[in-house]
């Protein structure tokens with residue numbers, strides 16, 4: 030079991046008056062569950078919060094999401110796949126994330142660029158440098174101020190989500206294992222692969238615990254960087 034880690038207090042990579050937070054990790058880690066709790070907690074603390082998910086959260090993005098997850102997209106190549114995720118992300122950044130950050134809001138996204146580095150790069154076989162370059166083009170260099178990786182082993186994830194629900198989740202266990210490993214390696218743990226491919230503050234959280242315990246860890250990480258108390 031990999032150890033949990035805390036995000037280093039590095040300076041913000043992209044100055045803006047808001048705060049940009051991404052939840053990442055393998056399918057079934059609990060990102061959607063925790064994102065909803067986190068958004069509610071931050072709003073209770075009086076913050077102006079925008080919630081989104083990647084791919085999606087724009088009209089164009091939701092259409093692209095359907096295409097890329099649809100089992101009928103059986104002949105979609107991995108190179109075409111990465112462009113679809115990047116196109117959805119570019120629209121999300123331009124239409125939702127950048128304007129919200131410029132207005133001083135807190136943006137909480139369920140997945141972002143790290144997912145492409147892992148699913149299409151590390152596990153999918155595309156060179157990480159290529160995915161990172163495409164990512165910079167799609168996001169215009171925007172990276173989250175804090176990325177929380179909800180780390181969960183394959184068996185626990187399977188117990189939670191059951192059999193695959195879409196084209197990506199239908200991929201074999203060998204791919205899913207690489208996805209889990211990739212989140213840890215690309216984030217710079219394990220001494221692995223080009224940590225510079227994702228040069229943003231990252232914390233790895235053990236998402237095998239019950240949802241309340243995971244949320245306590247999230248509140249502690251986010252509260253620390255935003256300067257709000259755990260029971261705000």
Ligand SMILES: Nc1ncnc2c1ncn2[C@@H]1O[C@H](COP(=O)(O)OP(=O)(O)OP(=O)(O)O)[C@@H](O)[C@H]1O
Pocket residue numbers: 055056057058059060061062063189190236237238239240241243
């Ligand atoms: N800590 C937890 N312990 C046990 N079950 C959990 C936990 N967190 C979430 N779940 C359950 O696991 C399932 C998947 O959770 P959720 O959709 O939040 O994960 P996810 O990471 O967003 O998955 P995906 O990326 O596949 O959408 C749900 O049924 C949810 O209720």
Ligand SMILES: Cc1cn([C@H]2C[C@H](O)[C@@H](COP(=O)(O)O)O2)c(=O)[nH]c1=O
Pocket residue numbers: 056082083084114139140141142143144145146148149197198
């Ligand atoms: C952003 C992104 C996502 N994926 C994969 C990961 C999931 O299997 C699906 C998205 O579904 P979720 O319910 O929103 O988790 O797409 C990917 O392969 N590459 C990406 O960049």
